[in-house]
Amino acid sequence: MITGLSPTAALVFLPFAIAIGVWVAWSDMKFMKIPNKAVLALGLVFLILGLLLLPFKAYLWALGVGAMVLVAGFIANQINLMGAGDAKFAAVMAPFFAFGDIRFILGLYAACLLGAFASHRLARLIPPIRRATEDWASWTHKDFPMGLALAGTLIFFLLAALKPLF
Numbered sequence: 001m002i003t004g005l006s007p008t009a010a011l012v013f014l015p016f017a018i019a020i021g022v023w024v025a026w027s028d029m030k031f032m033k034i035p036n037k038a039v040l041a042l043g044l045v046f047l048i049l050g051l052l053l054l055p056f057k058a059y060l061w062a063l064g065v066g067a068m069v070l071v072a073g074f075i076a077n078q079i080n081l082m083g084a085g086d087a088k089f090a091a092v093m094a095p096f097f098a099f100g101d102i103r104f105i106l107g108l109y110a111a112c113l114l115g116a117f118a119s120h121r122l123a124r125l126i127p128p129i130r131r132a133t134e135d136w137a138s139w140t141h142k143d144f145p146m147g148l149a150l151a152g153t154l155i156f157f158l159l160a161a162l163k164p165l166f
Helices: 007-031 036-053 056-078 084-097 102-123 127-132 146-161
Strands: none
Touching: 007 036, 007 084, 007 146, 036 056, 036 084, 056 084, 084 146, 102 146
16 A cells, blocks of 8 residues: 555545645745644644544554654754745644655655646746736745645545545
């Protein structure tokens, strides 16, 4: 199993991940910020539903992975490698990936990052899109809205876990 999640767990997590992921991606593109409320929302989804869907030992390990990613993200933020919102969002995403195949996860993240970057850069060149979203900070900001790629990675990861259902 490349995701480490059962299809049932992924199916339960997915609607929440989609809603929060869209919120994060939109907010990061519009404001270049990932709201703390979105980070807390995804954290609560895992804390509550993970406790119901995962074996307790696996649940605790997943929370440990999240804590390790939070520490790594804090350090990365302090040395200006990533934004604080990206670090926090990555930390609350981490428990979902705790038992997945690292090669699959990194490949999926790379594909989402490339796709998000290309889509974002292309969209900002299309005049009707720019007019409709002229107040978006990400069009002119020097940094890329990583929330777009992070949210996509989580959503596609959960979709991949549904494969045994099809």
